[in-house]
Structure formats: structure tokens, C-alpha cells
Amino acid sequence: AxxxxxxxxxxxxxxxxxVLLRCNYSSSYSPxxxxxxQHPNKGLQLLLKYTSAATLVKGINGFEAEFKKSETSFxxxxxxxxxxxxxxxxxxxxxxxQKVTFGTGTKLQVIP
Amino acid sequence: xxxxxxxxxxxxxxxxTSLTIQCQVDSQVTMMxxxxxxxxxxxxxxxxxxxxxxxxxxxxxVIDKFPISRPNLTFSTLTVSxxxxxxxxxxxxxxxxxxxxxxxGPGTRLLVL
Numbered sequence: 001a002x003x004x005x006x007x008x009x010x011x012x013x014x015x016x017x018x019v020l021l022r023c024n025y026s027s028s029y030s031p032x033x034x035x036x037x038q039h040p041n042k043g044l045q046l047l048l049k050y051t052s053a054a055t056l057v058k059g060i061n062g063f064e065a066e067f068k069k070s071e072t073s074f075x076x077x078x079x080x081x082x083x084x085x086x087x088x089x090x091x092x093x094x095x096x097x098q099k100v101t102f103g104t105g106t107k108l109q110v111i112p
Numbered sequence: 113x114x115x116x117x118x119x120x121x122x123x124x125x126x127x128x129t130s131l132t133i134q135c136q137v138d139s140q141v142t143m144m145x146x147x148x149x150x151x152x153x154x155x156x157x158x159x160x161x162x163x164x165x166x167x168x169x170x171x172x173x174v175i176d177k178f179p180i181s182r183p184n185l186t187f188s189t190l191t192v193s194x195x196x197x198x199x200x201x202x203x204x205x206x207x208x209x210x211x212x213x214x215x216x217g218p219g220t221r222l223l224v225l
Binding site: 032034036041042043044045046049051090092094100102103104105 | 113145153154155157204212213214215216217218219221
């Protein structure tokens with residue numbers, strides 16, 4: 001079985017400060033991991049993905065994530081938050097039989 | 113990457129009626145899926161749309177309520193049948209290519225009165 005846990009349902013940061021959105025996963029198969037962003041009333045956009053190449057993955061809009069197998073984590077970071085980053089972020093694992101499992105989402109609020 | 117379009121983008125329907133949502137992908141993909149996202153919640157997989165055969169449904173979803181077609185590699189439809197207010201949700205089409213990345217359509221926002 002596989003699962004993904006997003007440790008925070010809401011995160012609030014000030015504009016210009018770092019962003020950390022936490023994600024832990026479990027999978028009996030070597031997983032692929034993804035982060036998606038969903039802006040209000042918009043569809044899901046792929047931010048970045050990890051598929052067993054480099055453990056530090058760079059995505060769009062300055063986001064990056066580090067795959068840590070020993071910690072079963074795939075946390076999403078950004079050095080400096082922008083107002084346009086306010087959205088909901090989903091961590092996703094694709095593992096056994098290519099089955100995809102979504103996390104419950106983290107709402108990011110950026111305070112001016 | 114794949115670009116996915118859905119029609120309609122939103123609709124308001126009366127209970128007891130049915131709505132068919134269309135999904136078109138701009139490139140050939142290996143797998144297509146339908147998801148539901150209820151207000152304030154994450155995505156739940158409804159079914160995998162199989163080309164030329166019956167869809168594979170997840171637990172809690174049945175063909176009579178959510179019939180799905182996929183006549184070719186790039187097109188699929190989802191019908192929400194005999195709707196009730198509990199079916200009010202966002203329905204998303206998704207597709208996966210050889211690169212394993214899954215792409216999503218913009219969603220269809222359905223309100224059932």
C-alpha cells in the first residue's frame with residue numbers, strides 16, 4: 001500500500017520569507033513523487049517531479065523539493081514567497097502499479 | 113507535456129438529470145482518468161478510462177452512476193447520472209503519458225440544485 005501525508009493543512013508566511021510545505025510518503029515500490037499547485041478556481045498545475053534521478057528537484061516559479069529516502073520525505077521549499085504563491089499545494093506519490101495517491105493538500109497564505 | 117481541455121467548464125443542473133463531461137487531450141497518452149474534488153477536499157479517483165472497453169472503477173463508484181467512454185486515445189467522456197445535490201463537485205479529467213507525469217484538465221464545476 002502507499003500513502004502520502006501532508007503535515008500541515010494551512011501554512012501562513014509573510015511575503016519575502018521562505019516557504020516550507022511538508023510531505024511524507026510511504027510506498028513499497030520505488031516511488032515517483034510530484035507537487036501540484038491549484039490556484040483558486042483553477043486546474044492543477046505540475047510544479048515539479050522526482051523520478052529517481054537527482055534527489056534535489058527544481059521546479060517552476062522558484063520552487064524546489066528534496067527527496068530524502070531515509071526520512072521518506074519530499075518537502076517543498078521556496079526561498080522567498082510571493083503573493084502569487086498563495087494557493088493550495090498537493091503532494092502526490094505514484095508507486096505500486098503506477099497507482100497515484102494524493103495528499104490532502106496544504107493551503108498556503110502569503111501575508112503582505 | 114499534454115494539454116487537456118474539458119467541456120463544459122461549469123454547469124448548474126436540476127436533480128434527477130444527467131450531465132456528460134467531455135475531455136480532449138492534445139497528444140496521445142497511455143492512460144486517462146476521472147477524478148472528483150469535493151469542496152475544500154483533495155482529489156478522489158473515480159475511474160480509469162480504458163480505450164475501447166469498460167472503465168475500471170474505484171471503490172464507491174459504479175458504472176450506472178458514472179458511465180465513462182473512451183473511444184480513442186485522446187478523448188473521453190464522463191456522465192454523472194440521476195444527479196443529486198451530493199454530486200455537486202469539481203470533476204477533473206487527467207491523462208498520463210510515457211513520462212509518467214500526470215496532467216490535469218481545468219475541471220468542470222457542477223452544481224446540482
